[in-house]
Amino acid sequence: MNKLKVVTIGGGSSYTPELVEGFIRRYHELPIDELWLVDIAEGKEKLAIICELCQRMVDRAGLPMKIVQTLDRREALRDASFITTQFRVGQLAAREKDERIPLSHGYLGQETNGAGGLFKGLRTIPVIVDIIKDIEEICPDAWVINFTNPAGMVTEAVYRHTHFRRFIGVCNVPVGMHRFIQDILSLGKTDHLSLDLFGLNHLVFIKDVLVNGHSRFTEVIDKVASGNFSGSTVKNIFSLPFAGSLIRGLNLLPCSYLLYYFKHKEMLAIELGEYYKGEVRAQAVQKLERQLFKIYQDPTLAVKPAELEARGGAYYSDAACEVINAIYNDKQSEHYINLPHNGHVENIPDDWVVEMTFLLGRNGGTPHPRLTRFDDKTMGLIHTIKGFEIAAARAALNGNLNDLLLALNLNPLVNSDSDAELLAREMLLAHQSYLPQFADAIATFTATREA
Structure with a gap:
């Protein structure tokens, strides 16, 4: 890699300044020559604001990093070394529909879980696949670091339905768990923390915590089971504690998103309360976005x-910087990422994409040698959600209504096949401009509605 060029697709995102901050901090290891910020016409104004702020950040740091903004993705991809993806098809207005429509029928409305997560995946996966086609043609040796949600479903789709193999899914949830354990154990800067983390995206558990090579997992479990854990390490999930009996029974540390399964009744009640007050999470995020972009326009x-840390995806970008750094410098360092395990884990199918502890270097990720088996107590839920992800990825690319309905029915947050049909109809109609692959089903639903 003679010239280090990074391309960010979705460059007008409010998260981009964090990405640039990460690149600035690591410039001594990661000397980026060019950072290209790419967006679509609808995001042109935000892209310009972000580009100007990022240029001020680079200038302040005194670095010779060139910042380029463009709406031409193919032009940006020429000679790229790394591509990061951080976009939202339909923007935050689509997220609001993903939350409101399921809640209007008594189901959890969330951007990466249940019906809302499915429809975000249906909108996103075809765009990711189109991006990959361009990459295979223009810069096939580049690495793609994806933190567009739903990251697990997207990564599963890429490895199941394309031949591209330089794609890594990144999530901020394990980063939040890592930071939480540092805090709960009062670790210092010189302490080395290693986590045995396993599962699927937004469905991960920690089975061991090693500090300077010694396990302190029992101490962590005791602290968490005693109530010293809010249940959420990210901003976009309401914070509730897991029951101590659950933590001790599992003898695992679950991630925040498992509240949707282990505290389904409580989480649904909270979301319905917010919904009836007209205050779904997407509205709060849109308000925060407006505030952020007003701040970003300050020329000083x-x-x-x-x-920015009030956004639910805080630390995504920092995690992406570390992944790029590990590959570029062949670090063989520990990361919690989404990749196929390729038969390393003995009690799941060989071709599954998982989120777990990997060692990452120039040739990509290798599952950590300590993690050869997922805990049997978690396998029922993991199999259920993986079945949902596989069905969702297939539906996203073939536009088949029956595959879409299968995915909805497989998801444990949707528990009625008749309601699945209702949700599918309403959400297809609501998102029809972003779901051309479902044109036949949408036409049928439209005709039925107008009859």
Whole structure:
């Protein structure tokens, strides 16, 4: 890699300043020559604001990093070394529909889980596949670091339905869990923390915690089971504690998103309460986005503002920087990422994409040698969600209504086949401009509605 060029697709995202901050901090190891920020016409204004802020950040740091903004993805991809993807098809207005429509029928409305997560995947996966086609043609040796949600479903789709193999899914949830354990154990900067983390995206568990090579997992479980854990390490999930009996029975540390399964009744009640007040999470995020972009336009601002950490995806970008750094410098360092395990885990199918502890270097990720088996207590839920992801990926690319309905019915957050049909109809009609692959089903539903 003679010239280090990074391309960010979705460059007008409010998260981009965090990405640039990460690149600035690592410039001594990761000397990026060019950072290209790519967006679509609808995001042109935001892209310009972000580009100007990022240029001020680079200038303040005194680095010779060139920042380029463009709406031409193919032009940006020429000679790219790394591509990061961080976009939202339909923007936050689509997320609001993903939340409101399921809640209107008494189901959890969430952007990566249940019906909402499915429809985000249906909109996103075809776009990712189109991006990959361009990459295979223009810069086939580049690595793609994806933190567009739903990251697990997207990564599963890429490895199941394309031949591209330089694609890594990244999530901020394990980063939040890592930070939480550092806090709960009062670790210092010189302490080395290693996690045995396993599962699927937004469905991960920690089975061991090693500090300087010694397990302190029993101490972590005791602290968490005693109530010293809020249940959520990210901003976009309401914080509830897991029952101590559950933690001790599992003898595992679950991620925040498992509240949707282990505290389904409580989480649904909270979301319905917010919904009836007209205050779904997407509205709060849209308000925060407006505030952030107002802050970003301050010509004296030349650093990432603290307000960005209020977004649910805080630390995504920092994690992406570390992944790029590990590959570029062949670090063989520990990361919690989404990739196929290729038969390393003995009690799941060989071709599954999983989220677990990998060692990452120039040739990609290798599952950590300690993690050869997923805990049997988790396998029922893991198999259920993986079946949902596989069906969802297939439906996203073939536009088959029956495959879409199968995915909905397989998801444990949708528990009625008649309601699945109702949700499918309403959400297809609501998102029809972003779901051309379902044109036949949408036409049928439209005709029925107008009859």
